[in-house]
Amino acid sequence: MFGSWFDYTVNGLIIGNIYALLAVGLALIFGVSNLINFAHGSVYTIGAYIGWTCITYLHTPLPVTMLVVIAGCALLGLAIERICLRPLQNAPQIAPLLATIGISFVLDQLVQMIFSPDPRALPMQLPDWRIPLGRGTIGSLDLLIAAIGVASAAVLFSFLRFTKLGWAVRATALDREAAQQMGVDVNAVNRTVFAIASALGGISGLLVGMYYNDISPAMSFQATLKGIVAQVIGGVGNVPGAIAGSLLLGLIESWGVALFGTSYRNLFAFLFLILILVLRPNGLFSSARRHPPEPMTGTFIAPSRPFRAPRFSLAALAGLALALPLVVHAPYLLQTLTNAWIYALLALSLTLVAGTAGQVSLGHAGLLAIGAYASALLAIDLGTPIVLAILAAGLITAVLGTALVYPAFRLRGHYLSIATLGIGEIVALTILNWESLTRGPIGISAIPPLSLFGLPLESAEAIYWFALVVVLALAMLQTRLLRSHLGRTLRAVRDDDVAARAYGIAPNRYKTLAFAFGGFVAGIGGAITAHLYSYINHETFTSEISILALTMVILGGMGNVLGALLGALALIGLPELFRVTAEYRVLIYGVTLLLLIRFRPQGLLGTV
Amino acid sequence: MPALLEARGVIRRFGGLTAVDRIDLDVAEGELVSIIGPNGAGKTTLFNLLTGLDQLDGGTIAFAGHEIAGLAPERIAGLGMARTFQHGRVFANLSVLDNVLAGAHTRLRAVRPALPLVGAVAELMLALVRPPAVVAEERALRAEALEILALFGDRLVPRADHATHSLSYANRRRVEIARALALRPRLLLLDEPTAGMNPTETAEMLGLVRQLKARGLTILLIEHKLDMVMLLSDRVVVMDDGVKLAEGPPAAVRSDPAVIEAYLGHRGVGAAAMPLEPVT
Numbered sequence: 073m074f075g076s077w078f079d080y081t082v083n084g085l086i087i088g089n090i091y092a093l094l095a096v097g098l099a100l101i102f103g104v105s106n107l108i109n110f111a112h113g114s115v116y117t118i119g120a121y122i123g124w125t126c127i128t129y130l131h132t133p134l135p136v137t138m139l140v141v142i143a144g145c146a147l148l149g150l151a152i153e154r155i156c157l158r159p160l161q162n163a164p165q166i167a168p169l170l171a172t173i174g175i176s177f178v179l180d181q182l183v184q185m186i187f188s189p190d191p192r193a194l195p196m197q198l199p200d201w202r203i204p205l206g207r208g209t210i211g212s213l214d215l216l217i218a219a220i221g222v223a224s225a226a227v228l229f230s231f232l233r234f235t236k237l238g239w240a241v242r243a244t245a246l247d248r249e250a251a252q253q254m255g256v257d258v259n260a261v262n263r264t265v266f267a268i269a270s271a272l273g274g275i276s277g278l279l280v281g282m283y284y285n286d287i288s289p290a291m292s293f294q295a296t297l298k299g300i301v302a303q304v305i306g307g308v309g310n311v312p313g314a315i316a317g318s319l320l321l322g323l324i325e326s327w328g329v330a331l332f333g334t335s336y337r338n339l340f341a342f343l344f345l346i347l348i349l350v351l352r353p354n355g356l357f358s359s360a361r362r363h364p365p366e367p368m369t370g371t372f373i374a375p376s377r378p379f380r381a382p383r384f385s386l387a388a389l390a391g392l393a394l395a396l397p398l399v400v401h402a403p404y405l406l407q408t409l410t411n412a413w414i415y416a417l418l419a420l421s422l423t424l425v426a427g428t429a430g431q432v433s434l435g436h437a438g439l440l441a442i443g444a445y446a447s448a449l450l451a452i453d454l455g456t457p458i459v460l461a462i463l464a465a466g467l468i469t470a471v472l473g474t475a476l477v478y479p480a481f482r483l484r485g486h487y488l489s490i491a492t493l494g495i496g497e498i499v500a501l502t503i504l505n506w507e508s509l510t511r512g513p514i515g516i517s518a519i520p521p522l523s524l525f526g527l528p529l530e531s532a533e534a535i536y537w538f539a540l541v542v543v544l545a546l547a548m549l550q551t552r553l554l555r556s557h558l559g560r561t562l563r564a565v566r567d568d569d570v571a572a573r574a575y576g577i578a579p580n581r582y583k584t585l586a587f588a589f590g591g592f593v594a595g596i597g598g599a600i601t602a603h604l605y606s607y608i609n610h611e612t613f614t615s616e617i618s619i620l621a622l623t624m625v626i627l628g629g630m631g632n633v634l635g636a637l638l639g640a641l642a643l644i645g646l647p648e649l650f651r652v653t654a655e656y657r658v659l660i661y662g663v664t665l666l667l668l669i670r671f672r673p674q675g676l677l678g679t680v
Numbered sequence: 681m682p683a684l685l686e687a688r689g690v691i692r693r694f695g696g697l698t699a700v701d702r703i704d705l706d707v708a709e710g711e712l713v714s715i716i717g718p719n720g721a722g723k724t725t726l727f728n729l730l731t732g733l734d735q736l737d738g739g740t741i742a743f744a745g746h747e748i749a750g751l752a753p754e755r756i757a758g759l760g761m762a763r764t765f766q767h768g769r770v771f772a773n774l775s776v777l778d779n780v781l782a783g784a785h786t787r788l789r790a791v792r793p794a795l796p797l798v799g800a801v802a803e804l805m806l807a808l809v810r811p812p813a814v815v816a817e818e819r820a821l822r823a824e825a826l827e828i829l830a831l832f833g834d835r836l837v838p839r840a841d842h843a844t845h846s847l848s849y850a851n852r853r854r855v856e857i858a859r860a861l862a863l864r865p866r867l868l869l870l871d872e873p874t875a876g877m878n879p880t881e882t883a884e885m886l887g888l889v890r891q892l893k894a895r896g897l898t899i900l901l902i903e904h905k906l907d908m909v910m911l912l913s914d915r916v917v918v919m920d921d922g923v924k925l926a927e928g929p930p931a932a933v934r935s936d937p938a939v940i941e942a943y944l945g946h947r948g949v950g951a952a953a954m955p956l957e958p959v960t
Contacts, residue, residue: 373773375845549808556807557791557818560778564771564785571769574731575863576757576786585804679773 080330081323086214088322090283092221093276094299095306095314097269100228102309103245104265106165108486110172111152112273113296114179117289119145119274120281121187124194134197141278142271148179149270153262159670161248164373166432169486170626171669173434173619176292177662184289185655191288194281217279224272225315232311241265245309293615294338297497300490301345307355316357335513339501342494349491350479373430373566373630378678381634390544394537403532408648409641410532413539414604416640417597418617419624420543420550420633421590426622427631427679428554429586430566432489433477435496437617439591441503443469443598444608445510448519451603458523462599469595474587481580484569496618503610515609522603539600543637546593551633553589554680562586563631563680616658623665629675638676683708684744684898685730685867691738692725692922699725701922702739707867712889712899714909714930717919718942723902724766726919727869730900731763732756744866758786760866764856764873766902772845776836776855779844780825783859790817821862828858831888850877857888868892870901874908886911910934918942 101109122144126132156171202209232238243251244261252258281287306317328340426432447465450456480491503510522529529535564572565579602608624643628635647657685707692700700722707713715723728734732753741749748756771779790813791806829836832854874882886908903909916933918925920942926933
């Protein structure tokens with residue numbers, strides 16, 4: 073018994089070692105720019121692919137391969153700094169974070185298009201000797217990874233402590249503007265740090281690829297997530313903390329696997345993330361100091377004068393949309409629009425939560441998943457009539473979604489965003505692992521189709537009308553909510569929660585109401601999807617959908633109900649109508665997000 | 681009869697620094713008390729402690745018969761304490777009118793029934809369904825909010841629908857006071873209401889505060905413009921380095937040697953030399 077625990081511990085430390093390489097880069101970038109770089113995993117993936125290209129086509133020896141990877145990824149880091157950070161220095165803190173999400177979409181998609189989505193073998197270039205340890209072994213690559221991790225941390229530490237540029241980096245981290253006043257070239261500091269961190273990220277991608285002898289474009293997002301989790305555990309921006317946090321994360325995952333099995337690995341990681349965020353948001357190794365009360369932190373609301381459409385024109389638009397199937401008999405068009413209406417439900421939900429209440433959620437697809445599973449299981453296992461099942465799914469999502477995110481309500485800005493990202497992953501992983509209820513990895517098939525009072529809705533027209541009526545009803549309900557005292561109360565919490573509390577507004581109560589209403593809307597969206605697709609599994613509602621929803625919401629204008637509908641229509645409808653293939657579509661979403669944040673943060677119709 | 685606000689031995693430490701050091705403070709119903717003192721004296725920290733935005737390290741605060749030390753700010757606001765902020769914290773993306781209505785949040789009754797557990801759900805439902813009582817309440821509050829805006833002459837009324845981020849600094853400060861009045865406070869805390877205002881605007885503000893006092897509103901005022909303090913206050917409390925230096929009627933405080941020293945740094949200067957506005 074002891075022996076196997078020892079093996080799991082060694083294994084955990086080896087994995088933690090790998091996370092450390094990622095987390096150190098992330099910590100360094102956060103240290104100088106207060107930015108959580110969501111593109112770090114993409115750099116890591118690209119590092120692995122640069123290495124693969126060198127080895128496969130040029131047959132380079134390991135040191136040369138590493139040099140090429142370092143150079144390539146450092147250049148990439150410079151580009152990311154130039155695109156995501158520098159133009160957005162005076163924007164809200166969450167803006168560069170969203171920009172790095174956009175660029176990671178673009179980079180991942182490019183990798184996938186160039187190298188195909190299939191995994192590839194990355195041959196190991198080190199002598200294959202291993203030291204037996206317990207029942208397992210430690211190989212030369214493990215030692216190299218550990219050595220690079222420790223060495224880079226040591227070099228970084230002495231760079232920050234003892235060199236003049238290191239001083240500048242630390243001064244910039246403490247107060248960018250003051251450093252600038254003192255003659256520090258802040259942009260040069262940022263460039264340096266992005267280059268170093270990205271080079272480190274690329275090397276980790278190469279080594280991890282060799283370690284598993286397997287690389288694929290899909291490794292990017294997981295790497296980003298794990299790096300961020302490790303970093304949060306150690307304290308964001310804390311380089312030694314990031315290493316300790318990574319080792320701890322590796323150990324916890326490994327022990328979790330020992331206790332429950334492999335599929336629980338990530339569940340443990342994200343539960344641990346939420347636990348740390350809620351209990352010690354500054355990490356295990358920093359004091360639990362409260363965040364300074366600053367107004368507008370973390371909200372992504374660009375001041376604007378929202379476009380107000382006159383009532384009759386809205387009624388006319390709704391009438392046109394309802395009359396469309398009578399005029400146009402193209403099932404393909406109607407199916408596309410139906411799809412857009414379902415996404416519009418998600419966008420409505422997110423525009424309330426992220427726009428009106430200012431809680432930028434990056435895990436909103438989790439609500440769709442809850443709604444879809446609730447409705448599908450109610451219909452199949454209990455034989456609930458479909459309409460009732462959909463309504464019940466909305467309520468279940470409202471309650472469950474709010475309960476899941478409630479512990480994170482004390483977090484602000486990007487901490488809340490990371491927590492919601494983690495919660496979204498937890499939902500998917502719970503679905504995967506709770507086999508007795510959700511059928512686990514097999515998913516749910518043969519979900520009964522949509523029907524209204526026993527009459528199945530089969531034609532494209534009927535399904536279109538059903539989705540459209542639901543969207544219109546919920547959009548009107550949300551507009552009514554925004555025009556009540558809740559509209560101004562939620563926006564007051566968003567604009568300045570300290571002042572709101574001083575005026576008797578309990579922020580948690582109103583965040584709860586926003587998530588409950590938003591959960592209801594998204595849950596209904598998920599439920600309709602389930603009955604439409606007839607098959608769902610834990611991968612139906614990916615985190616890509618969460619980001620797509622956020623792009624829709626920013627495109628339309630945060631908090632803007634009409635904007636949410638427009639955003640969904642534009643991002644689902646237009647690519648479909650122009651027959652853009654799926655891979656270019658993701659590229660378009662990433663570029664759209666980037667351009668919006670940079671040039672039109674208030675969206676098309678303006679923030680409310 | 682106990683005073684409306686009774687603070688006893690209030691302490692707040694930041695690391696090694698004692699920002700507020702055993703302060704006693706009484707404010708009686710209908711009184712206007714000013715707190716003066718150099719920057720960093722602990723005045724705003726004291727406000728933060730009174731309103732629950734900061735936690736005290738010692739002492740007690742009683743307000744309207746309730747012990748409020750340790751209560752959440754939203755509870756204290758519910759008891760009838762409203763404040764403005766030194767640097768202005770309006771809800772920037774809300775219209776002027778919505779800012780004022782948000783200030784009346786604690787007075788919403790019809791739409792916020794005092795029900796345990798289901799209160800929040802009931803509030804959501806009532807806001808969506810809007811029975812006549814809720815509509816009437818909202819309408820009455822809107823009318824009242826417009827009346828409050830009218831207190832500021834034509835400064836705010838024509839801008840009632842403008843987003844507050846588009847307002848001038850002075851107008852944003854006015855919005856804050858309007859928002860505080862909408863709470864119908866039993867005690868109004870004003871943190872430097874004339875900061876950044878020119879002499880005309882300051883005179884206007886003086887007139888407004890005097891008008892509020894005449895209506896019987898109890899006010900606790902932090903102010904650097906001493907001529908205004910002298911004209912308005914029933915009592916003046918002088919703070920420096922977290923401690924209370926002096927307390928009394930304006931005339932007595934004005935000639936107190938300890939106060940003069942705190943402001944000018946040395947003794948032997950006549951009361952007349954006391955600066956009207958310390959260099960900040």
